[in-house]
Amino acid sequence: MSDQRAILLLADGTTYHGKAAGKIGTTIGEICFNTGMTGYQEIFTDPSYFGQLLVATNAHIGNYGISDSEIESDSVKIAGLICKNFTVPYSRQQAQSSIQEYFEKEGVVGISDVDTRAIVRHIRDKGAMNAIISSENFDLEDLKQQLGAAPNMEGLELSSRVTTKEAYTMGDPNASIKIAVLDLGTKKNILRNFLSRDCYVKVFPARAGIEEINAFGADGLFISNGPGDPGAMDYAVHTAQAMLAEDKPMFGICLGHQILARAVGIPTYKMHNGHRGINHPVFNLLTGKSEITSQNHGFGVSPEEIEKNLDIVEVTHRNLNDDTIEGIRILGKPAFSVQYHPEASPGPHDAAYLFDQFVDSIKERMNGGVRD
Template identity: 80%
Template structure:
């Protein structure tokens, strides 16, 4: 396959040249990197990556092709792809298409043959920043102009762009438990984990009212993952506060964790370059055990604010790389959350117990 030239320009003026992959075009977004060795299609379709240019640290992308069963949403959600070796021939017999055909069909612009090791070191040093990929325009002044017009992730609300437009149900209405999901950009495997635990699930748009949510008569309330800055999501924080008032078991993952923290007046902050990958060690402070976790977040909850509000919030999990807060539970409420992704099979099953913990809370509450 003959590749056209492509260029990557970062907000600080750093440039990388490479070859065009996917669709020929131009795209902008905040640059981030994922350290996972596999699962590229799940990452591409994770709504939490909406608006971001993804750097894959694994040297080979595309070698096992793509298939519909590996998607986490209805389309590719990353804004652009940056990789080292882009492999069009694939080895997996059950794959349905090559990565090039898949990305072209999804309209995704990308660049390969980039020194991703140098690029990741640059991001780790300088921090997350916006970038632009183009395989159609090589006028640096024009690219800089387009890049300058791209919004910063800090202060950006994005969940309303990826949430479901209409509420929908999954599973059997006769199931033992009813779970209402506030969809801020949920992954499909989260929903499948509820279904496997005999739950009937109703997924609500991000801006659904508490009246709509409670009209489902849920036994448990879940706040999903999603993209953007939790500090720009007062509407979701207000809903989470109202959820807490229901005294129903409540569970949050990733952005849902940050929204739950904000609901009890714990602020969030933008991280230097975030956590993204499937190999991050986290310690469960309750059991003393460590877990290998899947992560995808560029914001965190304030450890200082949590320390000052020990009467409201208990820390349950900490990141063993940098000691950031990875899990909390609300004092006096049947509510807890984690910053990482237990549904993404890290470990591969280290964090499955969190779904069981949620269902156990529901059982206790119904008893």
């Protein structure tokens, strides 16, 4: 690595100077931080991070290299990386390349050798905001103009930019269960969790209509995670409402959770910082147990509006740090969702039971059972 310099400029004018990491260039996005100690490659390729500059709070990023087996989508989805130590040498035998080679191939611009603790403290206080990284342009006035022209995350629809272009299938066509996936930015490990539970999956583009989805003849319907503002996704809300009318078991994760809430009239809101990491404690109100969860979201479901609609929605999970809504189920419908990522990758597997819960509810329906 050369010692070429780089600059990070936040929308409020705060500036940090460091070294170039990855591709030499300029990139803009909403700055956010992730507290995970491992799993950087899975985080880079999570479509939910599309349009965001990621601050890694762990001191070393890249130290165990890059492996093709640890990607969650077809490419890197973060807009850029901010880290303390961009560690190019690696010794893991399973890795195929260094992080520098990977970022150059994927066209990712980053900055290292900055005080990530100071950056995290700053955006924790000031909230999420746009920022720009450049390792080629150090004219602050020009960077400010570029940054000022960038759209804010609030009101931004991004799922259509990361979703599959064409519907595709995965798994054994003779599996016992068929699941339709509305791809708002799904992760590969979500699909692997379905396949491991004897499910045949068809993944549909974000803007697929209910007629196209119904033609698959699915036994259950799933709404995936993804990037952007759920408040700007009326098209997905209309599809979710049509799905609810089918009265088939439904499950939503992260953005899918927010879309399901909107489908029954519960609005969402932009959080001050959001939750991103693999150590977030969640309390399951139905079992009385707590779970350590993997999370990545900057929007939430309105708790005030849920309190006004307890005849429609039941809260099933709450965040133990800030009491935000982490899970709901729709009363009178076989539909539920969670704000966090039970598929992990990276993260703990405390919440993997939710996939079993979904599959079991499908089996009950198929066998003529009644689900409360």
